[in-house]
Amino acid sequence: MRFRIKGELASVQVCHCAQCRHAQGTPFATNIPVSTSAFLLDAGEALLKGFESTPGKERVFCGHCGSPLFSRRADLPDVVRIRAGLINEPLDVRPAWHFFTASKANWWRIDDDLPNYPEGYPGHR
Template sequence: MIEGQCLCGSVSYIYHAELEKTILCYCQHCQRAQGTMCGWNSPVDKNKFEIVRGIKYLKEYFHSPNKARVFCQECGSPIYSYRVDLPDIVRLRLGTVTQGHIPAPVEQAFIQYRPVFMKVEG
C-alpha cells in the first residue's frame, strides 16, 4: 500500500496496491509542470487509487486536450496526471508519496532534455 499527500496536506491519497514500475520523464512539459529536471511517475490502477482527503482542492490543467495534470490548488503540488483516452490509469507523482515502497526507475523518457550533469544508470 502507498500513501501520500501534497505539500500543504490538504490533499491525501491511498493506493491500495504496490507500485510496479517507476519512470523518470525529462520532457519539457514535465520540467515546466514540476519545476524541476524531470517527473518521477508511476502508472497506477485508478480503481485502486483513492483520494481520502481534499478532493475539492484538486484542479485539472489540460496543456494538451488528451492529458490532464492534476494538482493541489492550495500549495501547487502535482499529484497525478491521466490521459482522457486511458481513463483507468493514473500517473502518480512520486515526490508526494509518504509511506510505502517506491521501486527504482526502470525507464527514462525524453533523455535528450536530461541535464548533462545527471548520470543515471540505464
C-alpha cells in the same frame, strides 16, 4: 490532501520531456502509473484542480498550495500517473527507465545504468 494506493506499485518512470520539466520546475518528473481503481482519495477532493496541458492530457494539482499531484490521459482512462515524491512511506520500487531524454535539460547529466528512451517510453504511441 491524502490518498492511498491499493496493491503493489509499478516502477518509477523518469520523464525528461520539456512539458514535465516546466510543469514540475525540475529537470525531470518521477511518476508511478496507478490504476484508477487502486487510487483512493481519502481527503481533499474538493481541492483538486485540473489543467489540460495538451489535448487529452490533464495535470491535476492542489488548488490550495499548487502542488502537482497526478496526470491522466484521455486515451488511458483507467490510469493516473502519481508524482512519486508525494508518497511518504518507504518505496520498494525504483526507477525503471528514463524517457524523452532527447529533450532533457542540457545541464542535467544522466549517469545511471537505466534504459534510456530518447523519443518516448516503452509502448509509447
